[in-house]
Amino acid sequence: MSSDIQVLESAVVRFAGDSGDGMQLTGSQFTTSTALSGSDLATFPDFPAEIRAPAGTTFGVSAFQINFGAKKIKTVGDAPDVLVAMNPAALKVNLATLRPGGMIVVDTGSFTKRNLQKAGYDANPLEDGSLEHYQLVELDATKMTVEAVKDFGLGNKEALRCKNMWTLGLMLWMFSRNRAPIIDWLKAKFAKLPDIADANIAALNAGHAFGETAELHSSIKRYTIGATKQEPGIYKTVTGSESLSWGLVAGSQLANLQIVLGSYPITPASPVLHTLSKMKELGVVTFQAEDEIAAICAALGAAYGGALGITSSSGPGIALKTEALGLAISTELPLVVVNVQRGGPSTGMPTKTEQSDLYQAIYGRNGDAPLPVISTRSPADCFEVAIEACRLATKYMTPVILLSDGFIANAAEPWKLPDMDALEPFPAKFVEEIGEDGFNPYKRDEETLARNWAVPGTPGAMHRIGGIEKSYDTGHISYDPANHQKMTDTRAAKVAGIAHDIPLQDVDQGAKSGKLAVVGWGSTYGPISEAVKAARAEGKDVSHIHIRYLNPMPSNMADLLAGFDHILVPEMNTGQLKTVLRDRYLVDATPLNKVSGQPFKITEIQAAINAALGEEG
Amino acid sequence: MTEQTKLTIKDFTSDQEVRWCPGCGDYAILKCMQRTLPEMGATLENTVFVSGIGCSSRFPYYMNTYGFHTIHGRAPAIATGLKLANPDLDVWVITGDGDGLSIGGNHTMHMLRRNVDLNILLFNNKIYGLTKGQYSPTTEVGHLSPSTPFGSVDPSLNPISFALGSGARFVARTVDTAQKHMPGVFMAAKEFKGASFVEILQNCIVYNDDAWSDITEKKAAPEKQLLLEHGEKMIFGAERNKGIVFDLAEFRLKVVNIGEDGVTEDDILTHDEKNHGMARLLAELGAGDGEPVAMGVLYNSPAETSYEKAVHAQVDYLASGSKRTLKDIVYGGQTWTVE
Ligand SMILES: Cc1ncc(C[n+]2csc(CCOP(=O)(O)OP(=O)(O)O)c2C)c(N)n1
Ligand code: SF4
Ligand SMILES: [Mg+2]
Numbered sequence: 001m002s003s004d005i006q007v008l009e010s011a012v013v014r015f016a017g018d019s020g021d022g023m024q025l026t027g028s029q030f031t032t033s034t035a036l037s038g039s040d041l042a043t044f045p046d047f048p049a050e051i052r053a054p055a056g057t058t059f060g061v062s063a064f065q066i067n068f069g070a071k072k073i074k075t076v077g078d079a080p081d082v083l084v085a086m087n088p089a090a091l092k093v094n095l096a097t098l099r100p101g102g103m104i105v106v107d108t109g110s111f112t113k114r115n116l117q118k119a120g121y122d123a124n125p126l127e128d129g130s131l132e133h134y135q136l137v138e139l140d141a142t143k144m145t146v147e148a149v150k151d152f153g154l155g156n157k158e159a160l161r162c163k164n165m166w167t168l169g170l171m172l173w174m175f176s177r178n179r180a181p182i183i184d185w186l187k188a189k190f191a192k193l194p195d196i197a198d199a200n201i202a203a204l205n206a207g208h209a210f211g212e213t214a215e216l217h218s219s220i221k222r223y224t225i226g227a228t229k230q231e232p233g234i235y236k237t238v239t240g241s242e243s244l245s246w247g248l249v250a251g252s253q254l255a256n257l258q259i260v261l262g263s264y265p266i267t268p269a270s271p272v273l274h275t276l277s278k279m280k281e282l283g284v285v286t287f288q289a290e291d292e293i294a295a296i297c298a299a300l301g302a303a304y305g306g307a308l309g310i311t312s313s314s315g316p317g318i319a320l321k322t323e324a325l326g327l328a329i330s331t332e333l334p335l336v337v338v339n340v341q342r343g344g345p346s347t348g349m350p351t352k353t354e355q356s357d358l359y360q361a362i363y364g365r366n367g368d369a370p371l372p373v374i375s376t377r378s379p380a381d382c383f384e385v386a387i388e389a390c391r392l393a394t395k396y397m398t399p400v401i402l403l404s405d406g407f408i409a410n411a412a413e414p415w416k417l418p419d420m421d422a423l424e425p426f427p428a429k430f431v432e433e434i435g436e437d438g439f440n441p442y443k444r445d446e447e448t449l450a451r452n453w454a455v456p457g458t459p460g461a462m463h464r465i466g467g468i469e470k471s472y473d474t475g476h477i478s479y480d481p482a483n484h485q486k487m488t489d490t491r492a493a494k495v496a497g498i499a500h501d502i503p504l505q506d507v508d509q510g511a512k513s514g515k516l517a518v519v520g521w522g523s524t525y526g527p528i529s530e531a532v533k534a535a536r537a538e539g540k541d542v543s544h545i546h547i548r549y550l551n552p553m554p555s556n557m558a559d560l561l562a563g564f565d566h567i568l569v570p571e572m573n574t575g576q577l578k579t580v581l582r583d584r585y586l587v588d589a590t591p592l593n594k595v596s597g598q599p600f601k602i603t604e605i606q607a608a609i610n611a612a613l614g615e616e617g
Numbered sequence: 618m619t620e621q622t623k624l625t626i627k628d629f630t631s632d633q634e635v636r637w638c639p640g641c642g643d644y645a646i647l648k649c650m651q652r653t654l655p656e657m658g659a660t661l662e663n664t665v666f667v668s669g670i671g672c673s674s675r676f677p678y679y680m681n682t683y684g685f686h687t688i689h690g691r692a693p694a695i696a697t698g699l700k701l702a703n704p705d706l707d708v709w710v711i712t713g714d715g716d717g718l719s720i721g722g723n724h725t726m727h728m729l730r731r732n733v734d735l736n737i738l739l740f741n742n743k744i745y746g747l748t749k750g751q752y753s754p755t756t757e758v759g760h761l762s763p764s765t766p767f768g769s770v771d772p773s774l775n776p777i778s779f780a781l782g783s784g785a786r787f788v789a790r791t792v793d794t795a796q797k798h799m800p801g802v803f804m805a806a807k808e809f810k811g812a813s814f815v816e817i818l819q820n821c822i823v824y825n826d827d828a829w830s831d832i833t834e835k836k837a838a839p840e841k842q843l844l845l846e847h848g849e850k851m852i853f854g855a856e857r858n859k860g861i862v863f864d865l866a867e868f869r870l871k872v873v874n875i876g877e878d879g880v881t882e883d884d885i886l887t888h889d890e891k892n893h894g895m896a897r898l899l900a901e902l903g904a905g906d907g908e909p910v911a912m913g914v915l916y917n918s919p920a921e922t923s924y925e926k927a928v929h930a931q932v933d934y935l936a937s938g939s940k941r942t943l944k945d946i947v948y949g950g951q952t953w954t955v956e
Contacts, residue, residue: 036953181951236952249943260701279946280932281939285701287928290727294694297687297724301667301698304685305706309698327688417952420944456683456699456706459662464631464678466686476633477678 005176005222010069012077013171016094017086018055019048019062022164027064028412029168029185033177034068035237035414038227041068042526043237044076044411044599049267049351056118061093070226075526076411078601082174084167086110086141088119103135105170107163109142137220139210141166148206152199162203169207176224179204233416240408241271241340243415244382248272248336249279250420251390252308256427260302261286261310262295264317267350268406269340272312292317296324296337303333304465306430306455308390312338314406315357316347322365325399329369329491331465332442332451334393334428336386341405343597352597353407355522356573361401362551362580368488370495372396373551375403377525380415382408385548387423394428395501396494397450403550405572407523407599429453434460441465442475448501449494496552505554510536510543513563516612519589521547521577524570524600531605542609547577553584561587568592568612570605624655631681637672642793642820643740647679650709653800654682657807664707667696669721671713672747673740673819690721693728693737700733700925707807708735714755715745718774722754729783732811734923736803739776739814740793742821743828750824762824777900777915780814781893787813788896788916792833793820798844798912805914811923832903832910843902845913847890850882853909860885861902870898872907890917 013030017023024045031043046063053060067077079099085091087110098104106126116124125131126138145166149159165186172179183201190197214220252259263273263286277286285307289295292313299309311321318339328335341357343349361373372392376385382404389402431439431454441463443452454461463475471478472486509532510517520528525546532544545560547553561567561581567589569578575591582589592608594600629651637643654664664682668674670689677684683706687695692710700708710728717725717739725737744762745751751764755776759768780788787809791802799817806813818829832841839855851861852875862884864871873880889895896916903910922930 032951036951038953038955230955232955234948234952234954236948236950246943246947253943258702260698262698281935281941282943282946283932283936285928285932287698287701289694289697290723293691294697294724294727297691297694298698298701301685301695301700302702303698304695305699305702307702323688324691331685417948420947455703456665457662457703462661462681462683464633464680464684464686466677466684467688468686 005224008223008225009071010067010073011082011175011223011225012065012067012080013082013084013175014063014065014080014094014097015084015167016061016063016090017084017164018089019050019053019060020055021062021086022161023062023064023086026164026168027066029182030171030177031066031237031412032181032185033172033179034066034175035235036181037177038230039068039070039225040073040228040230040414041066041237042073042076042411042413043067044407047351049349054118056087056089056115058089058093058119061090063090063094068225070228072228073413074529075602076599078603084171086163086167088116088121088125091125092119092121098134101133101135103137104131105137105139105167107141107167108138109140141207144206144210145203148203149199152195152202154195154199158196159199162200165200165203166207169204169209170211173208173211174220174222176222179208230414231416235414235416237412238379238415239271239410239412240376240379240382240404241410242275243379244338244376244386244404244409245272245275245279247383247386248276248310248390249282249284250383250423251336251387254387254423254425254427255308255390255394256425257306257308257394258302259284259310260299260307261312262289262298262302263287263312264289264292264295266292266314266317268342268409269312269314269317269338271409272338272340292320293324296321296335300324300328300333300335303328303335304331304455306453308394308428309333309335310338311335312340314340314342314350315344315360318357318360319364325371326365326367326369327467328399329365329371330467330469332397333399334397335399336389336393337399337401339401339403340409341403343595349597351406353405353523353599354572354595354597355403355405355524356576356595357403358521358550358573358576358580361403368492370492370551371398372400372495372498372549373403374400374549375522375547376408377522377546377548379408379411379413383415383418391426392498395426395450396448396498397453398495403522405523430455431458431461439463440473440475442470442472444490449490449497499552499555502549502554504556505545505547505560507560508544508546509533511541512543512560514543515541515564516566516568516609517543517545517561517564518568518570518605518609519545519547519561519577519581520570521550524572527600527602527605528570530602531609534602534606535609540609540613542613550577550580558585561585566590566612568608570594570600570608572600624659624661626651626655628661629654629681631679633678635679636675638823640822641672642742642822643673643676645793645796646738646740646799646817646819647676649796649799650803651680653803656800657804659707659807663705664709665699666709666711667692667699668711669713669716670747671716671745672821673713674711674716676711690716690719691724692716693721693724696735697728697731697733697924700735701928704734704925704929710735710737712737712739713746714739714741714743714753714776718754718776718779722779726779726783729780729785729812729814731924732784732786732920733925734811736806736813736815739816740819741776741816742819742825743773744821744825746821746824775900776816778897781897781900781916785814786811786916786918786920787914788900789814789914790816790818790910790912792818792829792912794833795912802913805917809917810919841903841909842912843909845888845890845899845911845915847888847914847917850885850887852882852885862886863898870902872909890914893918
């Protein structure tokens, strides 16, 4: 039988159904089993903004995509090979993403007249021949699920809830994945409701068994995907929200500071608030404020009191925090501001990803108000970047903006767990002893230009700070023109100086000079990396540079960029990094922009690479 | 044993030149604070003044304690964060009627609701002083100001009612010139564990001079102020012949003359600072003809705990019940090993 199993290098599966169909759970459990089998993977949930959209409608469709393989996986895949559609609306919304000739698995039981109508189909697509160029697998999952769980005495509604486990069972069979971890998970999840646990397990097994028997009719093929060659270590799958939150806690521990998070719920940043709120056992203090202004102000007040202040939000909330950010810059207090970006402007597209807050992060404040901006490229990368944000904030006494995005926050990938005992501590220094000439809160470290940090409660170091310009020499209020010039220059020099305290910009792939550099930042890492790899495999002279430190940029950036004939900047905005690069380095950066709320496809970047090289020839 | 040197007004005075207009009511409040803090046993290093923006919010610069002059309206939020970081500090929030009730009204409300253990002093001059005299949320209808040259049309807000409505458990009122009354109010506020809200009627000599004088003028004061004392009868008037009773039919407080129409002292209400319903009625007193304005502690009913204490109690409880480290969390869940 195993000889019939086709070996694939990688596959992309998209689970789609109604919000109530449990597709996110199905996807994440498929992910768990896949991860445990050792394949590399990347996942992305694509859910609607509406919490409870009417059942069966197109705007209520929720999807989960996974790309997994025996090779290194860097994106969630341009086009799914398999689409699992639990109802007509799911088919309608997701069909366009499927690769030509791909497989569609549908639950015929849900293709009722009413559901077809709700999805806006005039004719049943399963019957009108419109799907003839795809491999259509029709099965009545609804009926078979009800059949599988009939012995557990569930009501019809509860029985139908097991449909996702039936489907999962089938897909696990199709891709030769192991059911055991899911059975364990179900048992733990429904420990108090053994009937529900058993019904779900029965459905899972029934879906799997259906595959086994269907195979006899050879109507469905079976595949297997091997393990990836990974570096030795302990792995687990993480979302960006998790690893970012853990990184913040690690950062506070390395700085030896109490962590105080001030936050206000907003998609897609809320999971950071949720994750940290669960970590009180580690001494984490979280504060759900009345708005984003109060959230950052509380974090800043905590920093003034000697804690590591953190605030997390998304674009609209960051806009509200702007004035307080200025105060943090002026009072030179450490603060980490996490922006999990989403589609804008205004409310924009809360659940869709974009990286259009770069201008806001670098430039978006009144006055000359520089601060460090760093970005994360993937879920696993968040941990290290969050620690780095804490390090810069405390070492330089400055607010730091950390840019993530909705894709990174929700996506998951395997993460090689760091050696927690080997992380380099960077304990914060407080003023404890006051010299002969008294205390000056604005006395600076000669090397970093960071000011003195004396917290209330310290005898002898009483002082007043605020947003009014301060004398360079005493820290007292000063409206002196020359002093304002000096302070403005000093604040800028402090932030600019960070360029010497961060790693030099590396080249992710390719030569350090040549015909074309594809320069990106943030979550475009995966698609750029794959596109450059493919181009290089075709012998093209292309390099990939991915920038973590957006302000200041590494000190070798000018020389590095100067070594390339062309620079292509793919971004999920209308060209913000492109503008920054042109401004800073006078380079002729070509933009490649996409603001559809969806990540780049590899092919889109490949086409731009070809165009950039073609122009040259 | 070394004798603890007692701190004096001088110790609490910073070396910064005070920059309010000559004659501004803020001076008197500042002096009173500098004078009263040593009496309360406050230390320089444990005392923090957090303010927003406005003339009043310049206050921290003149105190030789810790001070944070923040941004317009946000002092309550910053002070909340400060208390979360260090619950042991004595924090005073200094704000104005514009700062604390207009741009920062939301934060004031939530800080009171949460019952953060700090003291908030609202300098009410019924005007925006720093920005040169525009009307504020506490300005009466019809007021002429640069932004209301034909008179303001929107009704004003009563800060004490606002505080009570927000859930404040300590609410008091005093006057900038009342150097004998103010210290007691400050002391009671500091004593209170939780958010204490104090409205200070303050005169802006430049943009709203005499805004309170019908109440605060030496001659008018006895007739126009009801000085509250817990457990004491609500009697006022130069002759101490007026009192407050509860009019059930109209469901409000009413002024009566003792000795007239058979009214005796026994009929007069006794102030109970724990009575929330009475505090709400007292808050509105002064609006009607012949009614005095209630001064002193209107409401003082401590809760079992305060916000920052409850937060830390929860954290401490969870931390003491757990041996997990960050490493355990990171390495927890479903992991796999690659050899
Ligand atoms: C964001 C912001 N908006 C407006 C201002 C201008 N502003 C400064 S103080 C103030 C009003 C102050 O009034 P109040 O709080 O009553 O204080 P006072 O000066 O009367 O003591 C205004 C509008 C500001 N500083 N910041
Ligand atoms: S403007 Fe009014 S409130 Fe401001 S300092 Fe002058 S007198 Fe005082
Ligand atoms: Mg005012």
